[in-house]
């Protein structure tokens with residue numbers, strides 16, 4: 718079994734819960750209260766700033782030009798692609814730079830990014846990929862399931878940009894590269910090393926679920 722198949726199999730139940738979360742369901746049927754979405758989008762922008770640094774540390778830890786390229790391309794995809802979705806919504810909500818900078822990170826946000834950054838500072842390139850994967854890939858899976866359940870979600874006048882942003886084939890193509898690189902780098906990993914990757918992936922998948930719950934409850 719490929720490493721990524723092992724990781725996904727270890728987190729099946731957690732991943733199944735993402736699309737059951739009321740926040741995600743609210744995006745799917747377009748009924749999500751906009752105040753909750755505003756809270757989420759600001760927290761998520763702050764999250765993405767830290768998440769980008771995990772890729773930057775991946776560059777520093779990279780052992781081949783291919784992994785340097787993979788991590789560095791992602792930095793561009795994040796700062797010029799994904800974060801643009803957020804900037805679009807922050808524009809609609811008239812969130813100023815001052816408001817963004819004055820917003821404290823919620824505890825779930827802080828814990829998640831602190832964990833990923835610790836893995837990035839202390840461990841190697843494959844472990845960094847294991848920490849990144851739940852974040853990168855779960856949003857593709859969630860958005861595609863939203864579209865499968867409600868094809869009209871893509872055209873929703875408010876949430877459509879978010880749904881299209883993550884269900885977009887370009888977002889998926891970038892994830893294929895992350896998944897393939899994880900499998901390539903861990904081809905000769907021992908059982909103990911793969912178990913350690915599983916621990917990292919399970920922790921990040923749990924943090925993802927906590928982030929949706931944080932957004933729904935607007936918890937600080």
Ligand SMILES: Cc1ncc(CN)c(N)n1
Pocket residue numbers: 761764765799851852853856925928
């Ligand atoms: C918390 C979280 N997880 C994942 C993603 C998708 N990159 C995101 N924007 N935010």
